[in-house]
Amino acid sequence: MCPLPLAPSCRVRAPATTLNSPVFTSLIPVILFIAIGFYVGRRGWIRAAAVKDLANLVFMVLTPALLFRTMSTVHIEDLNFGPVGIYFVAFGVVYTATLAVLGFTSLGAARALANTFSNTLMIGVPLVGLVFGDAGLVTLFTLISVHSLILLTAATVVFELAAAREHAGREGSAQQPMWRTVLQAVRNGIVHPVPLPIIAGLLFAQTGLVVPQVVDKPLLLLGQALGPIALLLVGVTLAFTKVGHQFKAALRIALVKCVVHPVVLAALGWALGLSGLPLAVMIVAASLPVGANVFLFSQRYRVAEEEVTASVAVSTALGLVTMPVVIVVVTRWVVG
Numbered sequence: 001m002c003p004l005p006l007a008p009s010c011r012v013r014a015p016a017t018t019l020n021s022p023v024f025t026s027l028i029p030v031i032l033f034i035a036i037g038f039y040v041g042r043r044g045w046i047r048a049a050a051v052k053d054l055a056n057l058v059f060m061v062l063t064p065a066l067l068f069r070t071m072s073t074v075h076i077e078d079l080n081f082g083p084v085g086i087y088f089v090a091f092g093v094v095y096t097a098t099l100a101v102l103g104f105t106s107l108g109a110a111r112a113l114a115n116t117f118s119n120t121l122m123i124g125v126p127l128v129g130l131v132f133g134d135a136g137l138v139t140l141f142t143l144i145s146v147h148s149l150i151l152l153t154a155a156t157v158v159f160e161l162a163a164a165r166e167h168a169g170r171e172g173s174a175q176q177p178m179w180r181t182v183l184q185a186v187r188n189g190i191v192h193p194v195p196l197p198i199i200a201g202l203l204f205a206q207t208g209l210v211v212p213q214v215v216d217k218p219l220l221l222l223g224q225a226l227g228p229i230a231l232l233l234v235g236v237t238l239a240f241t242k243v244g245h246q247f248k249a250a251l252r253i254a255l256v257k258c259v260v261h262p263v264v265l266a267a268l269g270w271a272l273g274l275s276g277l278p279l280a281v282m283i284v285a286a287s288l289p290v291g292a293n294v295f296l297f298s299q300r301y302r303v304a305e306e307e308v309t310a311s312v313a314v315s316t317a318l319g320l321v322t323m324p325v326v327i328v329v330v331t332r333w334v335v336g
Contacts, residue, residue: 026130027324030123033228034320037235048240051233055292058230063121064197066223067141071201072211074138083269083278084143088150090265090286091116094256099158104165106303109158113297114311115256117151118288120144122234123319126227127288128281131327139281145198152293159301234316241313250310253290257315258322262287269334280330287326289315 040046046054095112102108118124120140128136204211211219243250265286269279290312298308 033231034235037232038239041236041239062226065219066226068197068201069219072204080278083282087282106162109162110298110304113155114253114290114294117291117294119291122230124288136281139278243310246307246310249307250314253311254315254318258318280334289319
C-alpha cells in the first residue's frame with residue numbers, strides 16, 4: 001500500500017488523450033494566434049494601413065534572423081534534396097494540369113500559381129517548428145531556399161509568354177526580351193530577404209566557425225518573435241480581406257491548394273516508396289494556404305486581383321481545418 005501523499009511511482013497516470021497529443025498541442029497556438037489577430041483587426045486596434053508595416057517587420061527583420069541562425073550550423077552534405085525534388089514535381093503536375101484545364105492565358109497562369117504557391121513563411125515556419133522541431137525547420141528551409149526562386153521564375157516565364165500571346169497582333173510598346181525577364185526574375189528570387197539569409201547561413205556554416213554569443217543571442221530572440229507575430233499578422237490580414245462575390249472562385253482555388261496539392265505530393269512519395277520526416281514536412285508544406293506572392297503577381301499583370309486576394313483568405317480559413325488532418329496523417333503513416 002502506498003503512503004500518503006502518493007509517491008511518484010504510485011500515482012495513477014491518466015491515459016494520453018487527443019488534447020494532450022503533440023500534434024494537437026502544436027496546432028493550438030497556430031489557430032489561437034490567427035484568431036487573436038483576426039479579433040484585433042476586427043476591433044480596429046490595428047489600422048489596415050499598418051498591416052504593410054507589420055509585414056515589412058516580419059520579412060525584413062525577424063525572418064532573416066531566424067533563417068540565418070538556423071542554417072548557420074547546417075552542413076550542405078546533411079541536406080536532403082530528394083523530397084524537395086518531389087515537391088517541385090508535384091508543383092509541376094498541379095500547375096500544368098491547371099493550365100491544361102483553364103487554357104494558356106494570364107488568368108490561367110494566375111490561378112495555376114495560386115493552386116501551387118504555399119505560404120511557407122508566415123504559416124509554414126511556425127507550424128513546422130512547433131510540430132517537427134528544428135529538424136523539420138531545416139528541411140523546410142531547404143525548400144524555402146529555392147521555393148520562390150524556382151516557382152516565381154517559372155511563373156514569370158509563363159505569365160510573360162501568356163501576355164505576349166494575348167497581345168500578339170496588337171499595337172503597343174515593345175516587349176522586353178524573354179532572356180532579360182527570366183534573368184531579372186532569377187536575380188529577384190536570390191536577392192530577397194528569404195533566400196539570401198539562408199544562403200548566407202549555409203556559407204557561414206561551411207567555414208566551421210561559430211556565431212559569437214553576442215550576435216547569436218539577439219538573433220535567437222528575433223527568431224523566436226517571428227512565429228507569434230507572423231501568425232497574428234495572418235489573422236489581422238484576414239480581418240481586412242473582403243471575399244464577397246469571389247467566394248466560389250476562391251473556394252475552388254483553396255480546395256486545390258489545401259487538398260489536391262498535398263494529395264498529389266503524397267501519392268508521388270508513396271509511388272517512390274518514400275517516408276520519414278523530410279517527406280512529411282513536404283506534404284505539410286504543400287497543404288499550406290496560398291502565399292501572398294501570388295497577389296503580387298496578379299497585381300503586376302493586372303489579372304484576377306480580387307479573386308487571388310479572396311483565395312488567400314479562404315484558403316487560410318480552410319487550412320485551419322485541413323492542415324490538422326494532414327499533420328495527423330503524416331505523423332502516423334509517414335513519420336511513424
